[in-house]
Amino acid sequence: MSAYKTIIIGTGPAGLTAAIYLARANLNPLVIEGPEPGGQLTTTTEVENFPGFPEGIMGPELMENMRKQAERFGAEFRSGWVNSVDMSERPFKLSVEGLGELKAETLIISTGASAKYLGIPGEKDNVGRGVSTCATCDGFFFRGKKIIVVGGGDSAMEEAHFLTKFASEVVLVHRRNDLRASKIMQDRARSNPKISWSLNRTPLEVESGPLGVTGLKVRNNETGEDETIATDGLFVAIGHTPNTKFLGGQLETDETGYLIVKPGSTETNVPGVFACGDVQDNKYRQAISAAGTGCMAALDCERFLENVEASLIEA
Numbered sequence: 001m002s003a004y005k006t007i008i009i010g011t012g013p014a015g016l017t018a019a020i021y022l023a024r025a026n027l028n029p030l031v032i033e034g035p036e037p038g039g040q041l042t043t044t045t046e047v048e049n050f051p052g053f054p055e056g057i058m059g060p061e062l063m064e065n066m067r068k069q070a071e072r073f074g075a076e077f078r079s080g081w082v083n084s085v086d087m088s089e090r091p092f093k094l095s096v097e098g099l100g101e102l103k104a105e106t107l108i109i110s111t112g113a114s115a116k117y118l119g120i121p122g123e124k125d126n127v128g129r130g131v132s133t134c135a136t137c138d139g140f141f142f143r144g145k146k147i148i149v150v151g152g153g154d155s156a157m158e159e160a161h162f163l164t165k166f167a168s169e170v171v172l173v174h175r176r177n178d179l180r181a182s183k184i185m186q187d188r189a190r191s192n193p194k195i196s197w198s199l200n201r202t203p204l205e206v207e208s209g210p211l212g213v214t215g216l217k218v219r220n221n222e223t224g225e226d227e228t229i230a231t232d233g234l235f236v237a238i239g240h241t242p243n244t245k246f247l248g249g250q251l252e253t254d255e256t257g258y259l260i261v262k263p264g265s266t267e268t269n270v271p272g273v274f275a276c277g278d279v280q281d282n283k284y285r286q287a288i289s290a291a292g293t294g295c296m297a298a299l300d301c302e303r304f305l306e307n308v309e310a311s312l313i314e315a
């Protein structure tokens with residue numbers, strides 16, 4: 001079996017942008033789509049902050065457009081689940097459920113990060129109907145409304161503070177009295193008059209009606225009693241999990257599991273393996289920043305392949 005020049009794993013904005021660039025460079029990348037083609041944007045509704053769409057665009061449509069654009073230039077798409085990758089030598093070997101073993105001279109990892117959910121009744125059913133994991137994406141839809149943010153880390157503080165731009169009131173619900181967030185982020189949230197606190201409360205159930213979320217049922221851990229906090233929206237900010245399990249620890253990660261790339265590039269610690277998008281970005285996590293790093297990964301990859309070819313000619 002001959003090796004692909006490049007295999008891209010993951011089809012969010014990072015992977016698809018890399019595919020567009022590599023396909024236009026005649027490198028015929030293979031793009032492996034997992035069970036959620038298009039990534040996190042396919043679970044959102046309208047995207048209003050992706051440049052070039054003055055009226056906004058629906059998340060799934062934006063991703064479909066990117067896919068078609070990559071296909072137009074010759075990118076090949078196949079569905080499969082990558083179980084493992086052997087990076088001990090090039091070509092790298094991938095074991096892909098549904099596709100068998102594949103080989104690639106270079107790899108682009110763009111598998112993203114998944115927002116953690118609470119896993120309580122009513123939560124998943126109301127995603128897009130008041131439940132969100134992305135304040136930057138969905139905060140705008142809650143102008144003048146009451147919002148609950150769940151979590152006690154920096155993300156929850158940041159999202160709560162950001163959401164006060166739109167909401168009439170933000171209630172921060174956290175399962176303990178102590179916050180995990182850094183002091184500076186806590187201080188900023190505490191000094192914001194629009195934020196109120198409901199600490200030591202464990203979320204139990206998302207309540208909803210025909211128009212979406214109406215409240216969050218919580219247990220008061222001090223009294224043991226259950227109560228419902230009325231709300232129009234629920235932002236779950238309890239962290240993200242980068243999707244790197246299939247890499248089996250071959251690539252360096254930071255202490256939270258995000259892939260480490262060399263500053264100013266998309267190179268990982270294994271030559272020929274590049275990472276882009278949320279799987280290596282714990283900070284910005286935006287579609288446009290993911291697309292930007294996807295472009296970088298394609299260019300880094302192209303240069304790597306050119307250097308390999310040049311060294312083969314010299315030898």
Ligand code: NAP
Pocket residue numbers: 117118150151152153154155156158175176179180181203237238239240256282
């Ligand atoms: P995090 O620090 O892991 O905090 C997650 C929070 O969610 C914790 O307070 C945790 O509660 C709570 N939680 C987890 N599972 C829960 C569940 N099932 N039910 C209820 N609550 C639950 O995650 P993060 O806030 O996303 O931050 C991740 C990293 O990014 C951190 O290193 C952070 O400093 C960094 N970050 C930095 C910035 C910034 O500097 N601007 C912004 C965002 C994130 P417990 O505390 O009880 O465990």
